[in-house]
Amino acid sequence: MNIAVDTPSSTGPSSNGQKPCLFPVGHMVPFVLVTVLFFIWGMSNNLTDILVQQFKKSFELSPLQAQLVQTAVFLGYFFMALPAALGMRKWGYKAGILAGLCLFGLGTLMFWPAAVIGRYWLMLTALFVVGCGSATLETAANPFIAQTGASETSEQRLNFSQAFNPPGTIMGVLIGTFFIFSGVELSASKVAEMKVAGTYAAYLHGEIMRVVPTYVTLGCVVLLLALVIGLTRFPANAREHDASEEHNLGSQLLSLLRSPGLLAAIVAQFCYCGAQVSTWSAFIPYVKQYTHATERTAALFLTGNLIAFAAGRIISTGLMRWFAPAKMMGVYAIVNIGLISLGILHPGLVGAGALLLTSFFMSVMFPTIFALGVKGLGPRTKLGGSLIVMSVVGAAVVPPLLGLIAKHFGSYALGYGVVIACYVVVAVYGLRPRPVTSVHTVPVMP
DSSP states (O other): OOEEOOOHHHHSOOTTSOOOOSSOTTOHHHHHHHHHHHHHHHHHHHHHHHHHHHHHHHTTOOHHHHTHHHHHHHHHHHHHHHHHHHHHHHHOHHHHHHHHHHHHHHHHHTHHHHHHHTOHHHHHHHHHHHHHHHHHHHHHHHHHHHHSSOGGGHHHHHHHHHTTHHHHHHHHHHHIIIIIOOSOOOOHHHHHHHHHHTOHHHHHHHHHHTTHHHHHHHHHHHHHHHHHHHTSOOEEOGGGGOGGGGSOHHHHHHHHHTOHHHHHHHHHHHHHHHHHHHHHHTHHHHHHHHHOOOHHHHHHHHHHHHHHHHHHHHHHHHHTTTSOHHHHHHHHHHHHHHHHHHHHHSTTHHHHHHHHHHHHHHTTHHHHHHHHHHTTOGGGHHHHHHHHHHGGGHHHHHHHHHHHHHHHHSOHHHHTHHHHHHHHHHHHHHHSOOOTTTSOOOOOOO
16 A cells, blocks of 8 residues: 655755755665666566567568567557556556556566467567566656655666666676577578478577577566565655646646657657667677677677666766766767767777767666656656657667668668767757756765
């Protein structure tokens, strides 16, 4: 059962003039449990980078078809974010988190029958359900973390919780590398030989079945976490049940979309998510094309991206004590434009290294855009937050564009041109003028 708590120590600055606390006083247990969710969906989202390569091989897909893995997941974000927000307006953050975990767990368990049947569209369906669960979790978790505590430290607090996302992404890629990738890569002559012998279809089905143990185990863990959260008492922010939310939904949405700050955040998040997911999902094929590395070696290179991402999140969150988050993000986007350009012009180890470094600088973009976008929305935070989460659909749109260019020109490097376009938008968003009250240096944690 939720309890309503609205104390100065947990929701605003201290009355005695001290700097506001980063963490929510008195509510650390739900704060920690929700922070664990960032690890969970980080693991899942980057397992999809492994699936792009695994399904490309096991279903014999083109680059464009393989990138539909990302489309399936992030279409779930687009379709589920707003219904999740509407549900949480009535039942609160905890209900949203539980619903998200149940959807997420259901989607992962669906991999078993989908793999047995051996149809790509069933795998995409399972990924869509996982995406719906992840969307519900993010719609609940991001504003919960941002609002549960002093508003002055919302960006830093959300970046802190998001710092647990990169370790999850690293774990996801490592699990996929050693438990999903078989390490067996057949030459064209070997494939022809197996087809003649009638063993090639069995080999492909065996490759498909390799995803089952990982996803079924993840599903069981997620459902267990849902049980723990269900038994935990959550604070109910007083703003959750504002009476003005109970009617005129259409006018509220139109009003939100007329808000320049929120609309700009939606566009920026669309482009950032497209850039991030495209960079990682095409990284293994890029490395394989230009360095002739094995898929496992390429996946370990991908792990380097995620380590850089984690380091960037930790270091940059600390730097926010002295630098405005939005301006930092804008400068980081400009740096990434240069690095992606290097990856396009010099494909190979140099280019792969440049792409890897972009992960350091992309690390703060999602939470910073989100926190800036919902700042000041008050009782409309859930709706505004859901619109920002819906903009994650950029990750469903941009990767297939990269795959289409790669297929047409036979070059994954050229495909990264769409990523540069995305970072241009993020740079403009971060460096644009905004009111002094909207961008500030995050206070030092007491």
